[in-house]
Amino acid sequence: xxxxxxxxxxxxxxxxxxxxxxxxxxxxxxxxxxxxxxxxxxxxxxxxxxxxxxxxxxxxxxxxxxxxxxxxxxxxxxxxxxxxxxxxxxxxxxxxxxxxxxxxxxxxxxxxxxxxxxxxxxxxxxxxxxxxxxxxxxxxxxxxxxxxxxxxxxxxxxxxxxxxxxxxxxxxxxxxxxxxxxxxxxxxxxxxxxxxxxxxxxxxxxxxxxxxxxxxxxxxxxxxxxxxxxxxxxxxxxxxxxxxxxxxxxxxxxxxxxxxxxxxxxxxxxxxxxxxxxxxxxxxxxxxxxxxxxxxxxxxxxxxxxxxxxxxxxxxxxxxxxxxxxxxxxxxxxxxxxxxxxxxxxxxxxxxxxxxxxxxxxxxxxxxxxxxxxxxxxxxxxxxxxxxxxxxxxxxxxxxxxxxxxxxxxxxxxxxxxxxxxxxxxxxxxxxxxxxxxxx
Amino acid sequence: xxxxxxxxxxxxxxxxxxxxxxxxxxxxxxxxxxxxxxxxxxxxxxxxxxxxxxxxxxxxxxxxxxxxxxxxxxxxxxxxxxxxxxxxxxxxxxxxxxxxxxxxxxxxxxxxxxxxxxxxxxxxxxxxxxxxxxxxxxxxxxxxxxxxxxxxxxxxxxxxxxxxxxxxxxxxxxxxxxxxxxxxxxxxxxxxxxxxxxxxxxxxxxxxxxxxxxxxxxxxxxxxxxxxxxxxxxxxxxxxxxxxxxxxxxxxxxxxxxxxxxxxxxxxxxxxxxxxxxxxxxxxxxxxxxxxxxxxxxxxxxxxxxxxxxxxxxxxxxxxxxxxxxxxxxxxxxxxxxxxxxxxxxxxxxxxxxxxxxxxxxxxxxxxxxxxxxxxxxxxxxxxxxxxxxxxxxxxxxxxxxxxxxxxxxxxxxxxxxxxxxxxxxxxxxxxxxxxxxxxxxxxxxxxxxxxxxxxxxxxxxxxxxxxxxxxxxxxxxxxxx
Numbered sequence: 001x002x003x004x005x006x007x008x009x010x011x012x013x014x015x016x017x018x019x020x021x022x023x024x025x026x027x028x029x030x031x032x033x034x035x036x037x038x039x040x041x042x043x044x045x046x047x048x049x050x051x052x053x054x055x056x057x058x059x060x061x062x063x064x065x066x067x068x069x070x071x072x073x074x075x076x077x078x079x080x081x082x083x084x085x086x087x088x089x090x091x092x093x094x095x096x097x098x099x100x101x102x103x104x105x106x107x108x109x110x111x112x113x114x115x116x117x118x119x120x121x122x123x124x125x126x127x128x129x130x131x132x133x134x135x136x137x138x139x140x141x142x143x144x145x146x147x148x149x150x151x152x153x154x155x156x157x158x159x160x161x162x163x164x165x166x167x168x169x170x171x172x173x174x175x176x177x178x179x180x181x182x183x184x185x186x187x188x189x190x191x192x193x194x195x196x197x198x199x200x201x202x203x204x205x206x207x208x209x210x211x212x213x214x215x216x217x218x219x220x221x222x223x224x225x226x227x228x229x230x231x232x233x234x235x236x237x238x239x240x241x242x243x244x245x246x247x248x249x250x251x252x253x254x255x256x257x258x259x260x261x262x263x264x265x266x267x268x269x270x271x272x273x274x275x276x277x278x279x280x281x282x283x284x285x286x287x288x289x290x291x292x293x294x295x296x297x298x299x300x301x302x303x304x305x306x307x308x309x310x311x312x313x314x315x316x317x318x319x320x321x322x323x324x325x326x327x328x329x330x331x332x333x334x335x336x337x338x339x340x341x342x343x344x345x346x347x348x349x350x351x352x353x354x355x356x357x358x359x360x361x362x363x364x365x366x367x368x369x370x371x372x373x374x375x376x377x378x379x380x381x382x383x384x385x386x387x388x389x390x391x392x393x394x395x396x397x398x399x400x401x402x403x404x405x406x407x408x409x410x411x412x413x414x415x416x417x418x419x420x421x422x423x424x425x426x427x428x429x430x431x432x433x434x435x436x437x438x439x440x
Numbered sequence: 441x442x443x444x445x446x447x448x449x450x451x452x453x454x455x456x457x458x459x460x461x462x463x464x465x466x467x468x469x470x471x472x473x474x475x476x477x478x479x480x481x482x483x484x485x486x487x488x489x490x491x492x493x494x495x496x497x498x499x500x501x502x503x504x505x506x507x508x509x510x511x512x513x514x515x516x517x518x519x520x521x522x523x524x525x526x527x528x529x530x531x532x533x534x535x536x537x538x539x540x541x542x543x544x545x546x547x548x549x550x551x552x553x554x555x556x557x558x559x560x561x562x563x564x565x566x567x568x569x570x571x572x573x574x575x576x577x578x579x580x581x582x583x584x585x586x587x588x589x590x591x592x593x594x595x596x597x598x599x600x601x602x603x604x605x606x607x608x609x610x611x612x613x614x615x616x617x618x619x620x621x622x623x624x625x626x627x628x629x630x631x632x633x634x635x636x637x638x639x640x641x642x643x644x645x646x647x648x649x650x651x652x653x654x655x656x657x658x659x660x661x662x663x664x665x666x667x668x669x670x671x672x673x674x675x676x677x678x679x680x681x682x683x684x685x686x687x688x689x690x691x692x693x694x695x696x697x698x699x700x701x702x703x704x705x706x707x708x709x710x711x712x713x714x715x716x717x718x719x720x721x722x723x724x725x726x727x728x729x730x731x732x733x734x735x736x737x738x739x740x741x742x743x744x745x746x747x748x749x750x751x752x753x754x755x756x757x758x759x760x761x762x763x764x765x766x767x768x769x770x771x772x773x774x775x776x777x778x779x780x781x782x783x784x785x786x787x788x789x790x791x792x793x794x795x796x797x798x799x800x801x802x803x804x805x806x807x808x809x810x811x812x813x814x815x816x817x818x819x820x821x822x823x824x825x826x827x828x829x830x831x832x833x834x835x836x837x838x839x840x841x842x843x844x845x846x847x848x849x850x851x852x853x854x855x856x857x858x859x860x861x862x863x864x865x866x867x868x869x870x871x872x873x874x875x876x877x878x879x880x881x882x883x884x885x886x887x888x889x890x891x892x893x894x895x896x897x898x899x900x901x902x903x904x905x906x907x908x909x910x911x912x913x914x915x916x917x918x919x920x921x922x
Contacts, residue, residue, distance in 0.1 A: 048512070335839055350854040353821055359849040361860065368836035368866040378851050378858035 003059045004041050007145065008034065010065050014149060017066070026119055026150075029133050033147035040141035049140075052326040052358040053268055053297040058240050061210055063182035065149075071095050071175040073206065075102060078173060081204045086419045088200075089168045091154045095175055096183045098152055111157040112168055115188055118155040127157065131190055135246040135274060136218050143244045143270075146184045146216040153186035153217075156199070160192035160222070167198040167417055172215075174239075176207025187217040191225045198417060202232040205239040217245045221253040223277070228416055229257045234427060235264040237292060244270040251277025251306075258414060259286040260424055261296045262431050268297040275337075278306045285411045286315040289404075289431045290323035290355075297326035304337035313344040316408050320351035330362040331372065338367050344374035349381065349407060401432040474523045477501060480628050483527060487597045487631070490604060500617040500627030507621045513783040514812040514844055517752045520691050520726060527629045527662070586644075592637040593648055596664055599635035606637055610668055614697040614732050614760070622693040623730040626662045630695070633663035638673040638704070647902055649678040665696040669704035669739075676707040678905055690715075690725045692750075698733030698741055702763065705740040706733065710757075711905050713912055714749035721779025721808070724751025731755065737763035737792070744900045746909040747774040747782060748916045756814065758787035761795040761823075768797040771897040773909075775916045776809030776841070785815035785846075790826040790856070801832040802894050804913075805841035812844040817858060819851045826856040834864045835893055837886075887914050 011034045015027070042059055043050040071094050078092065089112045092102040098114045105113045118124040138144040154170045172185050191197055205211045221227050233241060241264055247255050261267050273282045288296045302311040317325040331342045348357045361374040381403050389399035405428060412428075415421040480501045484494040509519055586593050592603060600607050617627045634650045650665065669675050679696075692714060700706050708731075717724025727750035733741040743757040759768030770786040788797040797817070805811040813832045834843035845862045867889050875885035890913060891898070901909055 338839070348851075350851065350856075352854045353824070353852070355854060356852045357849070358851075359860075360847065361862070362844070362846050363862060363864060364842065364844045365834070365836065365864050366839075366842045368839045368841070370836075370864060370866075372864040374845070374860075374862050376847070376849060376858075376860040378849065378856060380855065380857070 003061075003063065004037075006063075007065070007149075008038055011148060014066070014151075025125075025129055026132070030148050030150065033133075033138055033144040036138040036144040037141050037148060040144065042141060049299065049328070052324075052328075053266070053295065055266075058212060058266060061180045061212070063180045063212060064178040065182055071097075071177050072099070072101075073173065073175060077206060078102065078171065078204075081171060081173075081202060082169060083167075083200065083417075083419050083423060086417070087166045089164075089166060091168070091170045093152065093170075093172045093185060095173070095177070095181065096152055096185060109162055110159055110164060111155065113155050115153040115155040115186055116151060118188070119150075127190065131218065131220055132188060133218070135220075135248045135272075136216050136244065140244070140270070142214055142242055143216045146186055146214050146244070149184045150186045151184075153188065156187075156189040156197070158191045158195045158197050158225075160194055162192065162195045164195070164197040167200055170199065170201045172203045172213065174205050174207070174209075174211045174213075176205065176209035176211070178209070180210040181212070183211065183213045183215075185213065185215045187215070189217065189219045189227075191219070191221050191227050193223045193225060195222070196226045198228045198230075200230045200232065200417075200420060203235055203239070203241055205236045208236065208238055211235075211239040213239070213241045213243075215241065215243045217243070219245065219247045219255065221247065221249045221255045223250045224252040225250075226253070227255045229255070230415070230417070230420060231257070231259045231269070232424075232427075233260060233264055233267050233296075234262040235267075237263070237265055237294070239264050240266040242268045242270075244272075246272045246274070247282070248274045248276060249280045249282065252279050253277075254281045254283070256283035256285070256414070258411070259298065260427070261286065261288040261290070261298075262427055263290075264294060264296075266295045266297075269299060271298070271300045273302045273311065275303065275305050275309055278308045280306070280309040282309075282311040283414070284311070284313040284315075285414050287408045287411045287428075288315075288317040288319075288325055289408075289428060290318070290325060291320040291431070293322050293324075295324045295326075297328070299326075299328045301330045302332070302342065304331070304333045304340045304342060306336065307338045307340070309337065310341040311343070314411055315346045316411055317346075317348040317357065318351065318404055318407070319348065319355040319357060322354045322356075324356045324358070326358045327376075328360045328362070329374070330364070331374070333363075333365045333367050333370050333372060335366045338369045340367065340370040340372065342370070342372040346374075346376045347407070348376075348378045349404070350378065398434050401429065401434040404432055405429075475501075475525070475527055475629065479527055483629055483631060487600070489597075489600055492604075492608060493600055496612070496617075497628050500624050501629075503617050504621070504624035504628055507624055509621050513754050513814070514810065514846070515752050515754060515781040515783050517726065517781070522625070525691060527631070585646075589642050589645065590639040591642060591644055592635065594635055596633045596635040596666060597631075599666075603635075603637070606668065607635065607666065610697070610699055611664075611666060612697075614699060614734050615695050615730050620730060622728045623695050626664060626693050626695045626730070630662045630664040633665045633694070634667075635665075636667045636675065636677065638669045638675045640670045641672040642670075643674040644676065647676050647678055649680070651680045661690070661692045661694070663694050665694070666699075667697070667706060667708070668699045669701060669706050671701045672703045673701075674705045676902055677709070678902060679708070679710045680713070680905075680908075691728070692725050693728045694730070696729070696731040696757075698731075700733060700735045700739035700741050700766075702736045703738040704736075705742075707742045707744070707902075708733070708757070709744040709901055709905055711746045711901075711909055711912065712749055712753070715751075716749045716780050717751040717778065719778045719807075721751070724780070725749065726751060727753045727755060729755040731757035732760065732787075733758070733768075734760045735763055735766035735768060738765045739763055740767040740769070742769040742771070742900070743786065744771045744897065745773070745784075746897070746901070746905075746912065747772065747784060748912045750782070751780060753780075753782040753784055755784045756786055758789070759797065760789045760791065761797065762791045764792040765794045766792055767795070770797075770799045770801070771900045772801045773804070773894045773897045773913070774802070774811055774813075775804045775913060776806070776811045777916055778807040778809060780807075780809040782810070783812040783814055785813045787816040788818070788828060790817075790819040790823040790828070790853075792823060794825045795823060796827045797829075799828070799830040799832070800896050801830075802897055803832065803834040803843055804837070804890060804893070805834070805843050806837035808840045810842045810844070812846060813862075814846040814848075816848040816850070817860070818848075819853045819856045819858070821852040823853050824855045826853055826858075828856070828858045830858075830860040832862045833893070834862070835890070836864065836866050
């Protein structure tokens, strides 16, 4: 049976299994979402937005949709993936199921807990009605699919005037107890006026079995709030991830999403910013370092609808072996969005023939008093710089790594959590196959 | 100083009539409307074509019937009804002409109105011209001078008769019949166009030029240009277009094929000034053109275009850089005003080693118009040391228009260097103020700034066209809000 049919057939079983009231709003949203998915189906290469990313091989697998049993892992297994030397709130999901034993949640200063609880308890009803699925909508079939099977994920609600004292880590693990598994985590994040929060998100497969994650995150950033979001994607070669993140910003807010893609068989990041007010700043940063036959597709959309907003986009890519990188950045400036500053930059290095980069930096501009630019480059390391370093006794491999590190440094510098910066530099050194013996 | 306000500018713009909008009353031999195999055969018969050509056309027609009209471009228009068009319209009185004196005086007047009187051209300038009105080539000047050098420059219909071996070998070799909807349609029904062959090692002593005009209403113009530059030769080729004002939308679907053999160079310049429709967006020409060139070793193809006309433009002059060390260039200015829509750009396909390409595209949009740049830079795995530089700048005038860029970059070679940059801006108030302050009125200042903005491309045009193009830019933008 094809995956699409299987999913549609399982929907009723899923609905019955859950404890959701059939009269509730969430039931209606799910039903509509599955209908949308049924109409649209999975995107194919004919779809312009999916021109460079083919899901075919991914969809051929026979995924298990529901856990047959609850799986547990101990702290030592997950420790390497956790930034353990900082105090943080942790939300740990094992095969899509929340693990309260490993997690650290709170209801004190803010609600940092899980979506399943929020969906089932009446006191959250009003927030769910007002926010859930309002920006993810059913625009694309994959987020519709996620909506239809929404069950678990992070639920973060920061009230106004709150600076969350420590970062929040959201970790999704898959244990590989099933041969092929489809996970659909769903995160809902609401940040109140004048508040500040830092969030780190990671998906990790703990086995060599095949995992396909279709994640959706909705982030609401209220007036003057600041949100820093970090995505670490360094999964095994059998794991694929389609991540759709939707950010809605109100006036004077600042939202930054940083994506670090170092691994995984196929990674697709859909990142969408919607503006609902003036003087908003949106930052989109990313580094991809790929090898083997890994594939990363960064799809971003920033829609400027109000005047005096800014967006800054910076994506760097280093591609080796037969890996493929895709960058599709779209900036739309609507007629009302005068005095917009929108910058987009995409730099790529191909390490050898056989690696591929497909870039499509798009601008659609309907307002005249704007400053918009995009730049896209593809090139190599500077031979003379390499020679210079070698002539000073730095071995070629290290010299290359240093240059590549410097290439990505613009993005690394934007990380605001020092411990995270150390971890990312470590990961980069690891990817480049060097041990520099000092902290970069 | 006179107070020249934006409102004045606007008013002047609205009253700015299309300068070339006249209709020449020449009796025309026109086919019944509609398209079927009989019409294709009839066109072929009319041209007295050999059997292989008729078969080629029919084959293209059959392919066309299976194709669907593309709609991926960023333009909106009512699709033309292909059965409501007449596919052949020729000015009557076509017998072999020996000198220009025999040309219908009505026709000569048309050219005079356009400021390109052939007689004058012949005397004063050094340009050989092939003029195509409503799809049929009416006069080719300087044929003899060219023949001395061994250069063949004639209407393609004659070339089919006189040099069938060349035409048969190269037609459809760069733009195959199956390429796209309009190319297939053109292959089936093209009525005339220009053919040019430059022999080995010859540098063409003068600019070759084709001038297109749609005269008759309800017709489509489908011309086909084939330029072959043999080893080590050089040619500079110009193309100009106009059409009279009409309420209906006329269709122009041309195919241009360039073949640059080893070490040859082709410079192809276009000034496109089809009727753009009136200020309400009624009428105007649909310009759906397929232009492509192939470069062999060390060859160079350079496209330069100034697009000011047409209601809808859909055009991507491309270079296939097949040979090692070949060079492709694309310089474009696209100006849209009122309700015009342009979706234009280029494709640079790097296949050979050490190939280079440069793309400079300047888009200027005013009024309610939309101007898109859509380009592809593709570097194949074996195209080592490929180099591309792309720059596309847009200038917006007023807040009702749009400027869009859709660049595609596909690279599989690690030794390639590709740069792409794009900017969007408006004419700065400080720039205008600076000019005003020095006694240059607003309108002149705009012209000055736009000219400076487009300079990089205008410089690439041959002399004769550069002047015309500059004038066209001014006309198209006169009165746009700064």
